Amino acid sequence: MIEPTIEEALGKQINQEFTAAYNYLGMSAYFDSQSLDGFANWMQIQHDEEVEHGMRLFRYLLDRGGKIELKAIPAPQSEYDNTMSVFETALEQERENSRCINQLYELATQSNDFATKSHLQWFLDEQVEEEKSIEDIIAMLRLAKDDVSALLFLNDKLGSRETGQDGSLEDGE
Numbered sequence: 001m002i003e004p005t006i007e008e009a010l011g012k013q014i015n016q017e018f019t020a021a022y023n024y025l026g027m028s029a030y031f032d033s034q035s036l037d038g039f040a041n042w043m044q045i046q047h048d049e050e051v052e053h054g055m056r057l058f059r060y061l062l063d064r065g066g067k068i069e070l071k072a073i074p075a076p077q078s079e080y081d082n083t084m085s086v087f088e089t090a091l092e093q094e095r096e097n098s099r100c101i102n103q104l105y106e107l108a109t110q111s112n113d114f115a116t117k118s119h120l121q122w123f124l125d126e127q128v129e130e131e132k133s134i135e136d137i138i139a140m141l142r143l144a145k146d147d148v149s150a151l152l153f154l155n156d157k158l159g160s161r162e163t164g165q166d167g168s169l170e171d172g173e
């Protein structure tokens, strides 16, 4: 069995992951509307990853005998000022998610719930990777500034990301 406080916190985190997925899907739709299909592809794979994260927690909570009450997912933002503002929003979302995972880990530590801590370890590592990927893309966008060819080059690069690959710029070459 799992403690009610951990059960509730994991339930919240499941919602957080699916909310993130939905937000990425909104970002993907935005890029598609801007004819930036490479960025749209990257965001769609990001969506798929978040669904996978949500499902990892969903499965774990069930395996521990927890009860799941799925909550509503807010509508995602669908309009953005520009490419940079999308990635800045994505970074803020990932930083917030890292804070949530850290709090969850702290709660599991206080409750001596070693199995949950072990399960969360994967998420802690994943957050480092996700924040770095987005920070790297923001750095590239800063360098590109208003250079359309640089933006299209980046669009091509992000377009080569395949399902199962993390979002780093080194991948998908």
Ligand code: FEO
Binding pocket: 017, 020, 049, 050, 053, 094, 097, 127, 130
């Ligand atoms: Fe599931 Fe991007 O954190």
